[in-house]
Amino acid sequence: MPKRVPRTRYFNIAVPCRHRKTRPRIDGVLKDWQKKYLLPDMVAVDGRNAFADFYLAWNEAGIYLAMDVKGKANPITVEENQFWTADCLEVWFDMRDARAMHHASRYCHQFVFLPPAGSKGKPLVRQVDITRGPGKGQMHEPDGVSAAFKKTDSGYALEAAISAEALHGFDPVEHPRLGFTYHINDTHLGAQYWSVDKRFRFMDNPSMWGTVVLSE
Numbered sequence: 614m615p616k617r618v619p620r621t622r623y624f625n626i627a628v629p630c631r632h633r634k635t636r637p638r639i640d641g642v643l644k645d646w647q648k649k650y651l652l653p654d655m656v657a658v659d660g661r662n663a664f665a666d667f668y669l670a671w672n673e674a675g676i677y678l679a680m681d682v683k684g685k686a687n688p689i690t691v692e693e694n695q696f697w698t699a700d701c702l703e704v705w706f707d708m709r710d711a712r713a714m715h716h717a718s719r720y721c722h723q724f725v726f727l728p729p730a731g732s733k734g735k736p737l738v739r740q741v742d743i744t745r746g747p748g749k750g751q752m753h754e755p756d757g758v759s760a761a762f763k764k765t766d767s768g769y770a771l772e773a774a775i776s777a778e779a780l781h782g783f784d785p786v787e788h789p790r791l792g793f794t795y796h797i798n799d800t801h802l803g804a805q806y807w808s809v810d811k812r813f814r815f816m817d818n819p820s821m822w823g824t825v826v827l828s829e
Contacts, residue, residue, distance in 0.1 A: 625712070625823070625824065626808060626823030626824060627790075627823065627824040627825075627826060628652060628653055628823070628824075628825060628826070629825070629828040630669050630670065630671055630676075630791070630793075630825040630826060630827050631649050631650050631670055631671075631828060632670070632672055632829050633650075633671065633672050633677060634672065635672075636672070636674060636675075636677065637670070637677055637679075637774070639760065639761045639773065639774050640761050640772070641761040641762050641763025641770050641772050642763055642770070643668070643679050643681055643770050643772065646670075646679050650668040650669060650670045650679075651666060651667070652667045652668065652669055652807070655806075655808070655823075656805055656806065661805075663805055664682060664683055664684050664685075664768075664797075664799065664803075664805060665681060665682045665683065665768075665797055665805055666680065666681040667679075667795060667797075667807070668680070669793075671785065671827050673785065674776060674777055675757075675774060675775050675776040675777045675778075675779070675783070676706070676774075676775045676780065677772075677773070677774050678704065678773050678775075679770065679771065679772040679773070680702060680770065680771050680797065681768070681770045682769050682770070682797070682799065682802070683767045683768045684768060684802060685767075685768035685769065685799060685802060686801060687800065687801040688730075688732070689728050689729065689732055689769070690730060690800050691728065691730045691737070693737065693739075696725050696739070697798060697811075698798075699727075699798070699800055700727070700728055700798065700799055700800055701725055701726065701727050701728075702725070702726040702771060702795065702796075702797050702798075703723065703724070703725050703726075703795065703796045703797075704723070704724050704726075704793070704795045705721065705722070705723050705792070705793065705794050705795070705816070705819075706721065706722045706791055707720055707721045707722075707791060707792025707793070707819045708720040708722075708780060708781065708782030708783055708784070708788060708791060708792075709782060709788060710788070710790040710819075710824055711792065711819055712792065712819065712820055712822075714819050715819075716818065716819075717743040717818075718819075719781060719782075720781060720782035721743055721792070721817075721819060722740065722743075722779075722780060723740065723816070724738065724739070724741075724758065724773075724775065725738070725740070726738055726760055726771055726773060727739070728762050728769060729762055732762075732764045732769065733764075734762070735761065735762060736760045736761070736773075738755060738758050738759075738760050739752045739754060740752065740754070740755040740758075743816065743817050756778070756779060757775065757776035757777075758773065758774070758776065758779050759773065759774050760772065760773040760774075761773075785827045789827040790824055790826050790827075791824065791825050791826075791827065792819045792822045792823070792824060793807070793822055793823055793824065793825045794807045794808040794815065795807050807823055808822050809821055
């Protein structure tokens with residue numbers, strides 16, 4: 614059957630990413646994430662219901678993100694070697710927002726966050742090498758990235774800080790527009806994405822990502 618094109622492909626997504634004066638405390642408690650850091654729910658445009666709130670912020674020291682997954686009843690499952698088959702969060706950044714490019718450059722970064730199986734402990738953080746072309750690249754533990762997890766009454770929260778040193782090409786003054794997308798996979802709730810789903814092989818194609826504009 615032909616793929617149904619998501620409605621989000623008919624326009625370019627560009628939203629502000631708000632500045633934070635101080636680094637959030639990375640502990641999995643999201644009380645200090647104000648609504649102004651919340652990214653718009655793009656799956657609603659495609660007629661689907663979101664199961665997670667996703668937050669994004671920045672300052673000169675790096676980029677910060679958080680997600681609040683709601684309605685998860687089954688236990689968390691993790692497959693470290695095939696992370697995309699179980700519970701995980703993947704995020705992509707393009708420090709140059711090269712929307713005309715159909716392949717990842719050295720300014721593109723993919724990070725994977727795996728919540729702890731059994732709902733206790735720290736999440737695993739991995740970086741995927743996507744600069745060598747299509748397919749799954751090599752994974753390694755990145756320097757300068759920290760993350761925390763917290764079980765909640767309705768699901769779980771995950772919070773992370775990615776330092777400027779871990780983001781090659783991060784330059785908020787000269788390049789305030791960043792290519793960005795995320796994909797949340799949940800074994801119970803399904804998938805939530807910001808641009809298109811994985812049927813469209815967006816993982817190494819920045820032209821299919823959205824844009825966040827570093828702003829005050």
